[in-house]
Amino acid sequence: MSAQASATHPRGLSRLLIYGSLGLFALFYLLPLFVMIVTSLKSLDEIHSGTMLSLPVAPTFDAWEKAWSSACSGLSCNGVKGYFVNSIRMVVPAVVISAMLGAFNGYVLTKWRFTGHRWIFGLMLFGCFIPFQVVLVPTARLLGSLGLANTTTGLVLVHVVYGIGFTTLFFRNFYVAFPDELVRAAMLDGAGFFQIFFRILLPSSLPIIVVTVIYQFTNIWNDFLFGSSFAAGEAAPMTVALNNLVNSSTGVKEYNVNMAAAIFAALPTLFVYLVAGRYFVRGLMAGAVKG
Amino acid sequence: MAFLDVIALRKRYGTIEVLKNINIELEEGGFLVLVGPSGCGKSTLLSTIAGLETITEGEIRLAGNVINDLHPSKRDIAMVFQSYALYPTMTVEANIGFGLEMRGVPKLERAKAVARVAETLQLTHVLKRKPSQLSGGQRQRVAMGRVLVRNPRLFLFDEPLSNLDAKLRVDMRIEIKRLHQETGRTIVYVTHDQIEAMTLATKIAVLKDGELQQVGTPNEIYNRPTNLFVADFMGSPSMNLVRAAVVYQDGRKGLSISRRNGGGDLVLGIPPTITSTNLEEGRSLILGLRPEAITDRDSADRHARAVEFVDCTVELVEPAGSDTFVVTHLADKEVVARMRSDADVRPGQTLSFAFNLDKAVLFDPESGQRLG
Numbered sequence: 001m002s003a004q005a006s007a008t009h010p011r012g013l014s015r016l017l018i019y020g021s022l023g024l025f026a027l028f029y030l031l032p033l034f035v036m037i038v039t040s041l042k043s044l045d046e047i048h049s050g051t052m053l054s055l056p057v058a059p060t061f062d063a064w065e066k067a068w069s070s071a072c073s074g075l076s077c078n079g080v081k082g083y084f085v086n087s088i089r090m091v092v093p094a095v096v097i098s099a100m101l102g103a104f105n106g107y108v109l110t111k112w113r114f115t116g117h118r119w120i121f122g123l124m125l126f127g128c129f130i131p132f133q134v135v136l137v138p139t140a141r142l143l144g145s146l147g148l149a150n151t152t153t154g155l156v157l158v159h160v161v162y163g164i165g166f167t168t169l170f171f172r173n174f175y176v177a178f179p180d181e182l183v184r185a186a187m188l189d190g191a192g193f194f195q196i197f198f199r200i201l202l203p204s205s206l207p208i209i210v211v212t213v214i215y216q217f218t219n220i221w222n223d224f225l226f227g228s229s230f231a232a233g234e235a236a237p238m239t240v241a242l243n244n245l246v247n248s249s250t251g252v253k254e255y256n257v258n259m260a261a262a263i264f265a266a267l268p269t270l271f272v273y274l275v276a277g278r279y280f281v282r283g284l285m286a287g288a289v290k291g
Numbered sequence: 292m293a294f295l296d297v298i299a300l301r302k303r304y305g306t307i308e309v310l311k312n313i314n315i316e317l318e319e320g321g322f323l324v325l326v327g328p329s330g331c332g333k334s335t336l337l338s339t340i341a342g343l344e345t346i347t348e349g350e351i352r353l354a355g356n357v358i359n360d361l362h363p364s365k366r367d368i369a370m371v372f373q374s375y376a377l378y379p380t381m382t383v384e385a386n387i388g389f390g391l392e393m394r395g396v397p398k399l400e401r402a403k404a405v406a407r408v409a410e411t412l413q414l415t416h417v418l419k420r421k422p423s424q425l426s427g428g429q430r431q432r433v434a435m436g437r438v439l440v441r442n443p444r445l446f447l448f449d450e451p452l453s454n455l456d457a458k459l460r461v462d463m464r465i466e467i468k469r470l471h472q473e474t475g476r477t478i479v480y481v482t483h484d485q486i487e488a489m490t491l492a493t494k495i496a497v498l499k500d501g502e503l504q505q506v507g508t509p510n511e512i513y514n515r516p517t518n519l520f521v522a523d524f525m526g527s528p529s530m531n532l533v534r535a536a537v538v539y540q541d542g543r544k545g546l547s548i549s550r551r552n553g554g555g556d557l558v559l560g561i562p563p564t565i566t567s568t569n570l571e572e573g574r575s576l577i578l579g580l581r582p583e584a585i586t587d588r589d590s591a592d593r594h595a596r597a598v599e600f601v602d603c604t605v606e607l608v609e610p611a612g613s614d615t616f617v618v619t620h621l622a623d624k625e626v627v628a629r630m631r632s633d634a635d636v637r638p639g640q641t642l643s644f645a646f647n648l649d650k651a652v653l654f655d656p657e658s659g660q661r662l663g
Contacts, residue, residue, distance in 0.1 A: 046356045182344050185376035189437075190393035199389075203380035 003024050008142035015164035040064060040259040047255055067264060068244065071257050073244035082234070083241030087221060088268075090152050090237055094159035095216045100214060101160070102167020103205065107197050109168070110175040111183050121172060127165035132225050143230055150235050158230060159220045167212050174208040210228050238265050293479055294319035295340070295445060300349035302335060302501075305352070309335055311501045313349070317494060320475045327498035328524070336392040336498070337447055340479060341656045342366050351442060364393075370436035370447040373454070375421040375430050377437075383409075384418040387436045394441075408440045428459050439470075446481040452487065464490060485525050489513065493498040497521050512579075515652065519659040522579050524651065528629075530584070533622040535559075535578045537570045544570060548577055550603075551620040561594050562651040576662070577654040582616065584650035585628035587636070591645035598647050605640045619644070 026262075034050055041059040050227070069079040108114075109121050139158060140149070148154030180200060186196045227237040236244070242265045246258050293316035296330060302310035309332045317323045317641035325333040338344040340351060351358050358366050359653045369390070377386050384405055391401045409415045412432045423432055431451065433656045439448055448467075452460045468491055482488055488495050489511070495512045497504040497520075505517040516522035523528045535546040538558060545558045559578075562572065568575075591598050606625075607618035610632065617636055630642055636642060 004406055017596075050377060141345045179374065179376065181372045181374050181376040182378060184341075184363070185370070185372060185437075186378070186389070187343070188366075188370050189339060189390035191389075192364065195393065 005119075007071045025078075036259045036263055040067075040085075040256050040263060044254060044256060063254070064260040064263075066254075067163075067260035071245055071247050071254075071261065073241055080238065080241050081288050082285065083236055083238045084264060086231075086235060086241075087153055087238040089218045090155045091196055092161070092269075094163065094220050095213055096158045097156070098160045098163035098167050098216055099209065099212045100165050102169075102171045103202070103209075104197070105164070105168040106173075106175045107201055111180065111196075111201075112193070121168070124165045124168045126128070127162075128169065134227075136151065138228055139226075142212060150231055150233060152231065152235055155226060155231050155237065158226050159223070162226075163216050163220070167216065170208055170212050170215070171205070174205065178204065181256075199247045201215060202253025207214055207279055214272055214276055218269050221269055293317055294321070294354055295323075295479070296352035297336075297340070297348070298350040298352070300336075300339065300351065301347045302332075302339060302344065304460075309501045310339070310346075313503050315496055315503070315506055317477065317479070318492055319354075319477055319483065320472050320531070322478045322480065322491055322493045324480045324482060324488040324492035324495050324520065326482055326485060326495060326525075329483060330500075331498040332501040333483075333498050334449055337370075337479060337481050339557055340445070341368055341370050341447055346418060350569050358404075359412055360510050366445075368445045368447060369443040370442050371434045371438055371449065371451045375422075375434040377430060377433055378548065379422055382413060382419050382424070383422060383433050383436075386433055387414075387440050390437060390441045404440050405436075407434045411439070412436050426643040427455055430456060431459075431463060435467075435470075444477070446476055446478045448478065450482055451480075452482075453484070467491060484619040485527065490524070495525075497524065499524075499567045506529075514650065516579070517660065519579075519654050522654070522661075528582050528616065528627045531580045531582065531621075531624070531626045532577050532654070533580075533624050533626060535576050535622070537572050537574045539572050544572070546576065547623050548578070551623065557601055557621065559599050559601070560648060561644060562648045562653065564651075565647070565653055569662070576655055577656050579627075579652040579654060580646065581650055582627045582629040585626065586645045586647070587617075587628075587630045587634050587643055589645045590634075592647050592649070593649045595602060595649045597649055598645050600643050600645055602641050603644050605636055605638055605642050608636050608638055617642075 032044050038054070039047060040055055040063050041056040041061070043058070043060060043062070046057060067079055068081050070077055071079045073080075105124070109117050123197070143149045143158070145153045146154070146157075147156060147206050162254065182200055183196055186200050191199065222239060223237070224239045224243070227240045228243070231240070295315075295317040296312055297315045300310055300313040301308065313336060315323065325336060328334050335344060339346050342358070343363060346384065353366065355366075378389065381389065387408060388401045391404060396404070396655060402417060406415070409418055412435060413433055414429065414436060417425060417429060422433065425433065431454070434451065449646040451467075452463050455463060458491045464487055470476075471491070480487075480491060489512075492509050494506065495509055496506045499520055505512060505521050507515075512525055512535070513519060514524065516530075519532065522532065533548055535548045538545050538547040539559055540547075544561050545557050547556045548563065549556050586592075591600075603619040603621070605617055605619060609618070613632060615630045615632050615634050617630050617634075617637065619626050619628065630636065654660065655662060
């Protein structure tokens with residue numbers, strides 16, 4: 001009996017410590033979000049009179065409305081909605097195309113090996129380590145000569161090309177652990193190159209698809225450098241618009257509008273994490289341990 | 292012309308030759324078992340027939356047509372893999388029907404064929420399940436169903452029973468044998484288990500280090516092994532192989548075998564299958580006798596032409612239920628005799644052993660080849 005008591009007692013204590021410290025860290029990390037949300041719900045007068053952490057006395061969505069449709073950034077005063085749409089039009093095709101190409105590359109590099117496949121994969125890996133800044137000027141020239149400067153299509157192209165290295169790495173490491181015998185069995189069953197991919201490999205790939213989508217979505221949505229370099233003005237993505245909004249001052253700093261715009265900018269990634277998050281860790285583990 | 296013809300086949304990985312000049316032919320409806328120790332190339336040979344591995348030299352013909360360069364999906368061959376290779380995201384039904392679907396068989400016809408195969412293999416109640424929800428034996432049957440549902444020209448089995456427990460393995464072995472008898476399909480089967488080889492095959496090919504040692508019926512392989520490797524590899528317990536010398540005694544030739552602790556050499560007659568004129572006196576040989584060719588006096592084969600009785604000391608007794616294996620010593624080697632299960636034998640006892648020389652084979656010690 002005493003053995004049992006002494007065994008459970010420290011466990012309860014350590015549990016308390018663990019959950020206590022976890023809770024503290026969670027609070028610490030949630031604080032900025034809290035400040036963003038309460039600030040966005042206050043009027044400017046209330047912001048100037050109260051403290052940063054105080055709850056709004058008369059909550060209002062005026063700032064959200066203004067940020068969405070009438071806040072001024074640069075010369076135009078149409079809010080961030082146009083840029084939000086730009087970002088969606090950039091991120092969806094860029095994520096889908098780069099993930100599909102990565103999946104195909106992973107499939108070919110592991111199940112249809114050809115001479116020099118190591119070199120190809122090595123070069124793709126190398127591509128992951130090239131810093132953005134190095135390729136800015138050549139990319140700008142290339143986009144210019146393709147007639148894609150200052151367009152969303154241009155941004156999609158840049159993000160797809162830059163993303164292939166990462167997506168290929170993810171899928172290759174996942175498929176390398178996929179049994180070759182299944183591919184051989186499908187071959188003898190009469191399945192062709194694409195049928196084997198779509199019927200046998202792809203249905204088993206959900207974990208790695210989730211990882212790739214989250215990774216690519218977050219990176220592309222949050223990108224600022226490519227957006228500000230290759231798509232200024234009307235074609236700018238959300239991140240660039242947010243920066244312009246915050247930096248263009250017309251007298252008073254409208255903190256509530258800025259915060260609301262920032263929340264708009266963060267919502268899509270938050271959404272992706274909430275929907276697919278539980279697959280994320282599982283997928284990372286699957287790729288890491290088996291690869 | 293044979294149905295399956297493997298002609299002068301060679302397979303090299305760089306400079307390493309893993310299959311060396313393989314020649315095998317199999318008639319339609321035959322059951323060929325490729326057997327050998329691990330790494331002998333038997334699975335590689337199967338893969339080349341399936342088209343999953345390319346060949347370096349030679350020819351593979353199926354029903355008279357050269358299929359060397361045909362893609363596996365075009366060879367009309369079905370294969371059961373050692374790991375079963377069931378598609379993990381598909382149900383049993385979809386797994387079995389996949390090959391038909393890929394060949395464009397209409398849905399209704401497909402469902403009928405799947406149902407028929409599921410019925411024979413007793414899989415009807417698990418058709419909607421995924422492979423991960425099945426037991427080992429059920430997975431094995433699904434793998435079988437996947438090849439049976441089609442009507443290919445050739446079936447390949449790559450150690451299909453090696454992942455099953457002993458009891459299930461025996462059951463499935465009987466199932467496969469029955470299947471072959473009832474359907475008359477042509478089968479090539481790889482195993483390292485020589486009991487499977489003996490019981491299933493109409494023809495056995497023994498491989499070692501990528502070289503074909505012997506091709507023949509189970510009876511030929513077992514009773515007239517072409518060399519020491521085949522003699523030693525096939526059969527359990529394996530064949531007794533002891534050194535002997537040709538001597539001239541009492542006006543006729545005989546085989547002299549030294550005994551432990553001196554005690555005078557043991558002399559046996561020349562086996563009747565060998566023409567003794569070819570054996571010069573003093574020549575060294577290796578005598579091969581299966582355990583069942585050495586028995587106790589009472590159970591000696593009455594129809595044998597040459598049975599000789601010799602007193603030996605019993606060293607060890609292994610009762611195996613159906614038989615009792617008795618170990619003694621000849622020419623510094625352990626010799627196993629197979630006796631009746633109720634034979635009254637005790638270690639240390641001197642017993643009269645019956646040597647059935649009809650079943651004896653002789654090998655040349657240098658080349659390892661069988662004589663006669």
